[in-house]
Amino acid sequence: MRRAARALALLVGGVVALDRALPPDLSRAQEVSAEVTDRDGATLSVFPVAGGVWRLRTTIEDVPPAFVAMLLAREDARFRWHPGVDPLALARATAQAVVHGRVVSGGSTITMQVVRLLEPRPRTLLSKAVEIVRAVQLEARFTKDEILGLWLTLAPFGGNLEGVRAASLALFGRPPMGLDPAELALLVALPQRPSALRPDRFPERAAAARDRVLEIAEAAGALSPRAAAGARARPVEAGRHAMPRLAWHLAAREAGGRRVATTLEAPLQAALERLGAETAATLDERANLAVVVLRNADRTIAAHLGAVPGEARAGTLDLTRAVRSPGSAFKPFLYALAFDAGAVRPETRIADLPRRFDGYAPENFDRGFAGDVTAAEALRLSLNLPAVAVAETFGPLAFVAALGRAGAPPRLPPADAGPGLPVALGGFGTTLLEATALAAALADDGSVATPVWRAGETAVRQPFLSRAAAGAARAILAGSTPPPGMPPQPHPPRIAWKTGTSWGHRDAWALGVSATHTVGVWVGRPDGTPLPGRTGRETAAPLMLRMFALLPDPGSLPEAPPLPSAPALARLGPTSADRLRLIFPPDGAALAAGGVVTLRAAGGQRPLTWLVDGAPIASVRHRRDTAWRPPGPGFYRITVVDAEGAAAVAELRVRSP
Structure with missing residues (x-):
């Protein structure tokens, strides 16, 4: 008895030592396509592994229970009970081979198939013996669902497609959870002979193989007779769809990861990319655009368009990060900061008349002058001389410093000794991401935060404006006149916005806020050359308003709290303006x-x-x-x-x- 126990212990020890010395090679299962998902887990973009193979990690939670039931009925009915090897299946396959003189049915379990997928070998008796040993090793290491996950990830579907999720996206344009029984049965059948059963080349063969799976699934009780009959009546319709490539500029930054979750919304992102392509088609062939959509509540990115694809448009660049001149788009921040400082109030009167500021003589966009206006009117009409007068009173250095503290430091020309009055009119560089983050401060309490797009990250807010100053600027901009061809706002208004056009028509901007979202738009040529005739009001604002139309109705803008009473100038500029x-x-x-x-x-x-x-x-x-x-x-x-x-x-x- 002791000898038997000792012999058994030695045998078990030897097996364990051998298992540790020669573990299964799992490298193929670990080398999967990088994938970027939206906040609900929907796939935004995927990237192939070496050799251009699409291999997406797939678990049992990624496929419908009906698929697993059909797969087990077709491939391995006793999968849940055997230890990796099914003696009954092996015996049946051996007997059939002896009787018929050829292989009639395989005796491989799903676990043994996973072994072949992990470590491909020639189909020999020695290989079969190795598969049996490796199958036992896998069963000792993984649960049944994990082994199914390996099969779902590695199963071949023809060409450069491996795994059920990759095949589902490429053949049907949808994830497995969105497939019907006929499509699921086809995916069960294809790995048997992926090249010979390609549905786009051999639809009759594919239909016959699919119907055989449906027949087996019906007999095993995995599918009702009615569902099986309906699935058999369906023609085989599968072509090759492009793999998901939404939010490519953000996704490319995450391509080194595996499955990265973002804060984006796939349906909204797809709608934005369609809208961007439609708008780009109306522009110069070398022009492009960029759009950022933020959620005001947590300052996360809901949609992001770095550029519209196209070689002439430099579509590979992420133009939300390009440094460009904002023109008048930053005037709301200047006025709001001046409101906070008590230097100006919305009712302060400002002379919009020809005037020189130590050699600097600004003009309005239309080369005319409006005369005597309030600060609110000057901001709403985007008058230049009043903005310069406000900057002179508040201080250009204070304006630049406030922007820097808010995370949007202006990039000044190298030759500048320091910030001067032209900063009031956008005489510096910024990015669309920074500008949109600042605009979001006008939507609620005046705080600003660097936008985040990775799920789980938290945007850290910091002070920028008071709630009252942000509300005052928001209330002024809510009265902006819509651009030509756009309908007037309802009452009370839903959106407050400001446009900007940089010197020489190089950049067209629009920044808008609603109660729930902030949208920033930039349009121009990536190389910085002028885009004649294109302005923020006529080019960027319509795109921004159309983007807001894709969002849920947020209701009216928040009421603006009153500014605290403080001494302020009753007038800026010459009194003769009256x-x-x-x-x-x-x-x-x-x-x-x-x-x-x-x-x-x-x-x-x-x-x-x-x-x-x-x-x-x-x-x-x-x-x-x-x-x-x-x-x-x-x-x-x-x-x-x-x-x-x-x-x-x-x-x-x-x-x-």
Whole structure:
């Protein structure tokens, strides 16, 4: 008895020592495609392993129970009970081979198939013996579900497809959980002869193999007769779909990992990429665009478009990180900081008249001047001279320092000795990611955070603006006029936004906030050359508003709390700005008939009313100019009246042509 026990102990010890000395080679199962998923686990992008093979890690949780039931019915009915080797199956296969003189059915279990997938060998008796030993080793190391996971990851499906998830995405364009019984049965059948059963080349063979799986599954009770009949009636429809490649610029940064979860939303990301491609088709062939969508609550990225693909467009670059000039897009931050400092209030009056600031003479985008305006009007209309006046009062160095503390340090030209007044008009470099993060501060409490996109990471907020200053800027921008072709906002408004166009039309920007999301858009040429005729209002803003339309309705914007009372300047700039004046036509002018005359005023309190010979003519209330076509030759009296009743008058003569 003791000798027998000793002999058994020696045998077991020898087996354990041999197992440790020659463990199974699991390297193929460990070399899987890098994969990036959205916040719900949906696949955004995948990357092939060496040799261009698509091999996605797959577990039993990634496939429907019906697939596992059909697989076991077809391949290994006693899988849950045997130790890796099924003696009954081996005996049956041996007997059939002796009777028929050839292999009629295999005796390999799923575990033995996994061994072959891990360590391919020639099909010989010695190889079969090794498979048996290795199968026992795998059973000792892994649970049954883990062994199934190895099969689901490594099973061949033809060409460069390995594993059920890779095959499902490539053949059907959907993950296994979205497949019907006919498609699942086809995936069970294909690994037997993947090349000979390719559904795109041999649909009849593929259908016959699929139907055989359905027949076996029905007989085993893995599929109801009705479901099996319905599946058999389906034609084989499988082609080759492109593997997922959403959010490629972010995904490429994670390609060294295995399965990386992000905060993105796959449906929203797909919609953004379609919208970006549609917009890019309307641009110059060398132009591109970038979009960032943030959730305000946690400052995570919900969607990200680094660029639209295209060699001429430099589509491989992540343009959300490119340093570009923001133009007027940063004016809201300047005004809000000035509100916080008590230097300016929304009602502070500012003279938008020609003025020099120590040799710097800014002009508005339309080369005109609006006269006397409030700070709120100046921000909403994006007037340049008032913004420079605010920067002079608040301090350009203080503005730059505040942006730097908020995580968006302005990149100033190398020759600059320090920040000057041009920073008020975007005379520096920034990135779309930084700009969108700052814009999100206007959405709620004024705090700012670097956006995150990896699941599990937390965006750390830090102070930037007070809640009141952020609310004041948000309320002002909620009154922005929609760009041409876009519908007006509902009341109360849902979105507050600001656009910007850099010098020379090199960059077009739009930054917008709703109660739930912040959207940032940049449009331009990646090489920094001008894009003539493209502005933030006409190019970037429509794309931003269309992106908001893809998001759930957030409801109205939050109410802005009142700014604390503090001493503030009642006026910035020369007091003579109050006087209403007619800039054109001058009194006594003589004009030729047959054309449109642009009447222009300066100063005064808007809205302005225009009259010709005492009769009002059409005009836009907030503008200081209007178009008028003289009905014919003669003398006319032009009058403009401001909101306080002040009037300016000029008489002109229209000559015969």
